[in-house]
Amino acid sequence: MVIHNTHSLILITVIRVFFLIISTAIFLYSKHITEYRKLIYLINAYDIYISLGFLIVMKQYESLSYLSVFSLMTIILAIYLFPNRIIFSQIISVMLSAAFFLSSAQRIEGLKQYDIYMITAYQVVLLIYCNLNVYLTCSSKRKQFIVNRELLTLSTTDPLTGIYNRAKLDEELDKWINYSNRYAYPLSLIIFDIDDFKKVNDSKGHLAGDEVLKNIVATIKDCIRNTDIFARWGGEEFTILLPNTDIEQAGKMAERMRRCISEKQMHESVKNISCSFGIATFEKDDSPQSFFQKADALLLQAKAGGKNRIVTSSSTQ
Numbered sequence: 001m002v003i004h005n006t007h008s009l010i011l012i013t014v015i016r017v018f019f020l021i022i023s024t025a026i027f028l029y030s031k032h033i034t035e036y037r038k039l040i041y042l043i044n045a046y047d048i049y050i051s052l053g054f055l056i057v058m059k060q061y062e063s064l065s066y067l068s069v070f071s072l073m074t075i076i077l078a079i080y081l082f083p084n085r086i087i088f089s090q091i092i093s094v095m096l097s098a099a100f101f102l103s104s105a106q107r108i109e110g111l112k113q114y115d116i117y118m119i120t121a122y123q124v125v126l127l128i129y130c131n132l133n134v135y136l137t138c139s140s141k142r143k144q145f146i147v148n149r150e151l152l153t154l155s156t157t158d159p160l161t162g163i164y165n166r167a168k169l170d171e172e173l174d175k176w177i178n179y180s181n182r183y184a185y186p187l188s189l190i191i192f193d194i195d196d197f198k199k200v201n202d203s204k205g206h207l208a209g210d211e212v213l214k215n216i217v218a219t220i221k222d223c224i225r226n227t228d229i230f231a232r233w234g235g236e237e238f239t240i241l242l243p244n245t246d247i248e249q250a251g252k253m254a255e256r257m258r259r260c261i262s263e264k265q266m267h268e269s270v271k272n273i274s275c276s277f278g279i280a281t282f283e284k285d286d287s288p289q290s291f292f293q294k295a296d297a298l299l300l301q302a303k304a305g306g307k308n309r310i311v312t313s314s315s316t317q
Helices: 006-030 036-059 067-081 086-103 113-156 166-183 197-204 206-221 247-263 288-304
Strands: 187-194 229-234 237-243 275-281 310-312
Touching: 006 036, 036 067, 036 086, 067 086, 067 113, 086 113, 113 166, 166 187, 166 229, 166 237, 166 288, 187 197, 187 206, 187 247, 187 288, 197 206, 206 229, 206 237, 206 247, 237 247, 247 275, 247 310, 275 288, 288 310
Parallel strands: 275 310
Antiparallel strands: 187 237, 187 275, 229 237
16 A cells, blocks of 8 residues: 555544544543433544545555455444444445445455455445344343333332332432422422222222222322322322422312312212322421321321311411
């Protein structure tokens, strides 16, 4: 491989030095990129620079050897190793291969027409292998992502109703209590219980009871906000954590829920379903346990006072 002249040597040196600098800069900068789209743009720009740089360097030689073909294959492999979208890797690698064979392959010393066909065939095989490898790798990662997401969902949701479970509620309760302590924002907690639910299970069966639970959950979902944390505490007892909500607002929301549940038939064979509510507001010295215990005690007062009622911390003061 003979270089044309001194100017060509300088150009080759500059391209390779810039390659090292840009590679180092991208490696360091990519660690701070949090948006996937920006990372894709950066990788595509880098791939294009490598491809153009390679073609320009090849142009600076009067003749080429078989090493130039191995260089092309190495660059193709590198393009597919980068975490890029497969369509972009395909476009860049195919265009690079076509440009090389159209502009440089004829200058490879001792190369016969048959050899060109063989090299082209090997290049096609390489592209097929790279695409197959990327497809299988991405497919495996997608399947693993789906499995992990399903496991996460199972660990945080109640299987019957689809709302959060007790473990997730504890996590959210800790988080919002810390938030309220730091910024002095109001935080309220509603605990409600289905009145006489045992009678439903005993008289109509557990399948009917499950249907009642699911319909009540659906009714409550229509009454709360996206920011509210709705969880099943256990059995027929549920909790709703209301961030940035004072006791008065929480009481109005609970009243709307109580009316909706009382007015709606939750099962074709079950009538007159009602719920009792206890509502507490977070105070500075409350722990997660004491906060929950306050709401639970208020729920017990509502049950003892005749059921289908709401008792708040303000109404007991």
